[in-house]
Amino acid sequence: MDMNLDLANKFYRQMLLIRRFEEKCVEMYSKEKIRGFLHLYIGEEAVAVGVMNALTSDDAIFATYREHGQALARGVPPNKIMAEMFGKVQGCSRGRGGSMHLFDAKTRFYGGSAIVSGGLPLAVGMALSDQMMKRDRVTVCFFGDGAVAEGEFHESLNLASLWKLPILFICENNLYAMGTALKFTESETNISLKAASYRIDSSQVDGMDIITVAQAAQEAVAKIKNGNGPVFIECLTYRFRAHSMFDAELYRDKTEVAVWKEKDPLVILHQQWTGINIDKYENEIALIIDEAVAFAENGTLESIDDLEKYVYSAEGVQ
Amino acid sequence: MNSIITYREAVRQALREAMEQDERVFLMGEDVGHYGGSYAVSMGFLALFGPQRIIDTPLSESAFTGAGIGAALGGMRPIVEIMTVNFSLLALDQIMNNAATLLHMSGGQFNVPLVIRMATGGGKQLAAQHSHSLEGWYAHIPGLKVLTPATIQDAYNMLGLALRDPDPVLIFENSMLYNTKGVLDPQIQPLMIGKARVQRAGKDLTILTYGISLFKSLEAASALMKEGIDVEVIDLRSLRPLDDETIMKSVAKTHRVLIVDEGWKSGSISAEIMARINEQAFYELDAPMQRVCTVEVPIPYAAHLEQAALPQAEKIIAMAKKIMEKQ
Missing domain, CATH: 3.40.50.920 (Rossmann fold)
Structure with missing residues (x-):
C-alpha cells in the first residue's frame, strides 16, 4: 500500500466522521431522541476505516451490534443512519432495526447482528454463494473477542477454511466481552492462534494504527482474491466508551482507559501525517452531522397500519 | 404419468428435478453426500451432481444452517437438510434470529429464500433425543413458513413450492412416512402453501x-x-x-x-x-x-x-x- 497524504486525509476524515457522529449520538441519546441500546465504536475507528479501504463496491459486509463505524466507513449515508436511530421510516432499515441493525442493500451492508457470533455463519454462506457463482468478491465479517467463545465462531472458521471461501474475518479484540475481560473467559487469549489452528492465514495487528490495519487488510484481500481461502486478522483495539449507555464501567480501571487513549487512532495518524488539515474536516463533518440530525428530526414515523409489513415478502419478490 | 412410489422416492424426485432445473439449488447437510442421506433421500446424488452441489457438512448445525441463510442472501436457492428436528435446536438461533427476522429488521431489503428439510416424529424406538415433533414450535415464529407433507403427492410438490417461495420455508418429513407408498401425478397442479x-x-x-x-x-x-x-x-x-x-x-x-x-x-x-x-x-x-x-x-x-x-x-x-x- 502506498501511503501518502491524500490517503492519510481520507482516513482521518472518515475516522473523524465516526467519532463526531457517535458523540452526537450520545447527545441525542441524552435528549431521548435515540433509545434502546447504543453501543459506541469510539476508539476503534481505525479498524473499520482501515478494512473498508481495501474493499470494492462488490464486496459484502457483515457486522455486529457495534456497527455505526462500519456503516459510515462503508458509505451508508449518515442521514439514513441517524434517521434509523431516531426510529424514522427514512432510516436505512425503515426504523425497524435501530442502532444494532443497520442494513443497506446499495452498499451491500448486511447488518447489524446483535447475537454475538451470529453473523459468522451468514458471512460463510455469502462467501460460499460467491464461490459457487464464480463471482470475484470478498465477504468481510466483523466480530468482537466475545464471539470467540461461541461455538458458531469455531464452526464457521472450520467451514471457511475447509471450503477455501473468499472471506476476511476481522476480529475486533477490545479486551472485554461487555464487562468481562478476555483473560477471565479464554484459556488462550491470543485469538489469532485459534484461527491458525483451523489452518487459516492469520495475524494479530495493532488495531489503533490505521496504516497497519489498512496494509493488513489490503494484503488479505489480495490473497483472498487469488483464491487462497480465508484470512483472519485480529485487531488489538479498545473502546474508549462504556459497552452501552447502561454500563457503569465498574470492571475496568480508569488508568487502563487513559493508557489506551494515548493510542487514539486519530492522534496517532496525525502524528505521522502532520499535514492533515484537521480544521477543514472538523468543519465539514460538523455540517454533515447537523444535516443528519435535521434529516432525522424531520423524518416521519412509519404508519402503524404498516406494522405487519416485511414479515414475509410481497408477491413477486424473488 | 401416474406412478405408485414411496414417500422417499417422491422427495428424491422433487429434489432431483429442482437441481436439474435451477443451478442455484444445492443440498447441504450432514451425510447427504457420501452416505446418501440419513434416510437415503439423496442416495447417488453426489455422483449425479458433484460435491459442489451435494455438500457434506461437519456436525455444525448452526454454522451450516446460517451458511444456508447467507447463501440465500447471495442469490442461491439452498436446501439445508437437518437430520432430525431435535438437532435443529442447535441451529435454532440461526433459524429464529436470522432467517425469520432479516427481512423485517432490514426494512424489507433482504429476503431469505431458504428451504430447510428435517425429519420429525417418533415410532422407531429412538428415544427422547430423536423422536419429537417440534414443528408446532416453529409455527410460533413470524417470518417462517412451516410445511408438513403427509401424502406422496405433497412430498413431491412441497419442495418445489418451498423453493419458489421468497422466504424461509421449513419442511417436516415424518420419518415413519419415508417407506409409505402412494400415487404420484407429477402433472397435477400443486395445492399452494397455506392451503389445507x-x-x-x-x-x-x-x-x-x-x-x-x-x-x-x-x-x-x-x-x-x-x-x-x-x-x-x-x-x-x-x-x-x-x-x-x-x-x-x-x-x-x-x-x-x-x-x-x-x-x-x-x-x-x-x-x-x-x-x-x-x-x-x-x-x-x-x-x-x-x-x-x-x-x-x-x-x-x-x-x-x-x-x-x-x-x-x-x-x-x-x-x-x-x-x-x-x-
Whole structure:
C-alpha cells in the first residue's frame, strides 16, 4: 500500500466522521431522541476505516451490534443512519432495526447482528454463494473477542477454511466481552492462534494504527482474491466508551482507559501525517452531522397500519 | 404419468428435478453426500451432481444452517437438510434470529429464500433425543413458513413450492412416512402453501390433523364409518400459515372437532387451532373440542411405552365417540 497524504486525509476524515457522529449520538441519546441500546465504536475507528479501504463496491459486509463505524466507513449515508436511530421510516432499515441493525442493500451492508457470533455463519454462506457463482468478491465479517467463545465462531472458521471461501474475518479484540475481560473467559487469549489452528492465514495487528490495519487488510484481500481461502486478522483495539449507555464501567480501571487513549487512532495518524488539515474536516463533518440530525428530526414515523409489513415478502419478490 | 412410489422416492424426485432445473439449488447437510442421506433421500446424488452441489457438512448445525441463510442472501436457492428436528435446536438461533427476522429488521431489503428439510416424529424406538415433533414450535415464529407433507403427492410438490417461495420455508418429513407408498401425478397442479385439504369428506365430525397422524385419522375414520359416524378428515399441510378458511368451513358443516397432533398438548399447534375455532366459529360447535396428542413425556425407548405415548387410531376412535355422545 502506498501511503501518502491524500490517503492519510481520507482516513482521518472518515475516522473523524465516526467519532463526531457517535458523540452526537450520545447527545441525542441524552435528549431521548435515540433509545434502546447504543453501543459506541469510539476508539476503534481505525479498524473499520482501515478494512473498508481495501474493499470494492462488490464486496459484502457483515457486522455486529457495534456497527455505526462500519456503516459510515462503508458509505451508508449518515442521514439514513441517524434517521434509523431516531426510529424514522427514512432510516436505512425503515426504523425497524435501530442502532444494532443497520442494513443497506446499495452498499451491500448486511447488518447489524446483535447475537454475538451470529453473523459468522451468514458471512460463510455469502462467501460460499460467491464461490459457487464464480463471482470475484470478498465477504468481510466483523466480530468482537466475545464471539470467540461461541461455538458458531469455531464452526464457521472450520467451514471457511475447509471450503477455501473468499472471506476476511476481522476480529475486533477490545479486551472485554461487555464487562468481562478476555483473560477471565479464554484459556488462550491470543485469538489469532485459534484461527491458525483451523489452518487459516492469520495475524494479530495493532488495531489503533490505521496504516497497519489498512496494509493488513489490503494484503488479505489480495490473497483472498487469488483464491487462497480465508484470512483472519485480529485487531488489538479498545473502546474508549462504556459497552452501552447502561454500563457503569465498574470492571475496568480508569488508568487502563487513559493508557489506551494515548493510542487514539486519530492522534496517532496525525502524528505521522502532520499535514492533515484537521480544521477543514472538523468543519465539514460538523455540517454533515447537523444535516443528519435535521434529516432525522424531520423524518416521519412509519404508519402503524404498516406494522405487519416485511414479515414475509410481497408477491413477486424473488 | 401416474406412478405408485414411496414417500422417499417422491422427495428424491422433487429434489432431483429442482437441481436439474435451477443451478442455484444445492443440498447441504450432514451425510447427504457420501452416505446418501440419513434416510437415503439423496442416495447417488453426489455422483449425479458433484460435491459442489451435494455438500457434506461437519456436525455444525448452526454454522451450516446460517451458511444456508447467507447463501440465500447471495442469490442461491439452498436446501439445508437437518437430520432430525431435535438437532435443529442447535441451529435454532440461526433459524429464529436470522432467517425469520432479516427481512423485517432490514426494512424489507433482504429476503431469505431458504428451504430447510428435517425429519420429525417418533415410532422407531429412538428415544427422547430423536423422536419429537417440534414443528408446532416453529409455527410460533413470524417470518417462517412451516410445511408438513403427509401424502406422496405433497412430498413431491412441497419442495418445489418451498423453493419458489421468497422466504424461509421449513419442511417436516415424518420419518415413519419415508417407506409409505402412494400415487404420484407429477402433472397435477400443486395445492399452494397455506392451503389445507379435505382428505375425506364427512358430515358428523371434523378431524384436523397433519403428517403421519393423517393416516391414523383416516384409519379411525374408516372404522367409525362402520359404526355410523361419518368423519371429515382434513390434512392441514401447513402449520404456518394455517388455513383458517378451510378449518372454519368444516366446523360449520360438522359442528364437532377433534384435533390429532403428534406434538404435545401444552402450548401447542393443537391449542392454537382450538383457540382460532373458539375465536371464529364458537357458535358453530355442538360439543367441546377435543384433542389426541402425544402424552406429555419425553418419548421413551421401550416399544410399548413409545406406542402408548403416541396418538393411535384406537385413541382417535375412542375420542371421536366421546365427542359424538354429547347432544
